[in-house]
Amino acid sequence: MLEKEKEIGLQAVGMAMAMAAAIQKELTGGDTLTKIDRSPVTIADFAVQALACQILGNHFPGMPIVGEEDSLALRRPENRELFAKVVHYLEQYDAPMRGQEICDCIDLGGAEANGTFWTLDPIDGTKGFLRGEQFAIALALVRDGQVRLGILGCPNLAPTGGGTLFWAVQGQGGWKIPASGGQAEPICASTKTDPRQMKFVESYESSHSDKGTQLEISRLLQISSPPEQMDSQVKYGIVASGIADIYLRIPNPGTPDYREKIWDHAAGSLIVEEAGGWVSDIDGKKLDFSAGRTLRNNRGILATNGRVHSRVLEIIAELAARK
Secondary structure, eight states: OOHHHHHHHHHHHHHHHHHHHHHHHHOOGGGEEEOTTSOEEEHHHHHHHHHHHHHHHHHSTTOOEEESOOSTGGGSGGGHHHHHHHHHHHHHTTOOOOHHHHHHHHHTTBOOOOSEEEEEEEEESHHHHHTTSOOEEEEEEEETTEEEEEEEEETTOSSSTTOEEEEEETTSOEEEEETTOOOOEEEOOOOOOOGGGOOEEEESSGGGSOHHHHHHHHHHTTOSSOOEEEOSTHHHHHHHTTSOSEEEEOOOTTSTTOOOBGGGTHHHHHHHHHTTOEEEOTTSOOOOTTSSSBOTTOOSEEEEOSSSHHHHHHHHHHHHHHO
């Protein structure tokens, strides 16, 4: 089931990981733009989306792709040098494309999130990418509002070079493999039941969540070490593989109406669930991927090894009732 989708998805993400890692090592200040929402976008975002969309489009013509980026900024004359670098890297990684073809491939990611579709975050954790730290390439296949296939490429998560590929197919468990090659291994969320022994991870960026409340939750759970801050869906990967036990993302009180984007959580949430963990929003509701490009029916994110999930939800509700 979904064998072809898994094979081609792993191929696309694997190629994208190698290219993105090379760009990260060679990145300069001139390789980044600022989007309307003031978030950064780099040549890696454009190159990876072009590459992945080309591969997916060739093998699954007509299947919608819901991606984070578009080519509008890249088409502007003042960004021609940046565009030339995108061309250069695509050529280096055996995806030679030119001008209009690159833009067209990037813009394949502008589809609507209906029925069966791919969703892609070409560089998840762009600020971490810019700091030379953790980031991920995230690809998922969604059908009828449920994530059926999730793939995470984490180029900087590995004891050796090359990074780690995580994936899961609904009902078939979670897996990982070194991006440099080797034997695939099943992954399993930790079996810890004592919160004091658990590891808590959260987003690096303070604007992404309510870190004060998250720290209070960690204290009430009597977790001995402070929350570890990390960019991107790498956090899902380490929860799924038992390196961490709790990932919490409570909405920042400064932006109470913000809703998460589907490409920021689709792949990682399935991988955690298939590894035996539990993922919900902070109200305990299952993540709803049937509502378009955002998780508009959900608030925040909680991913755990499953053993402490209910207790964390209780604490969140208790703290909310005090306000």
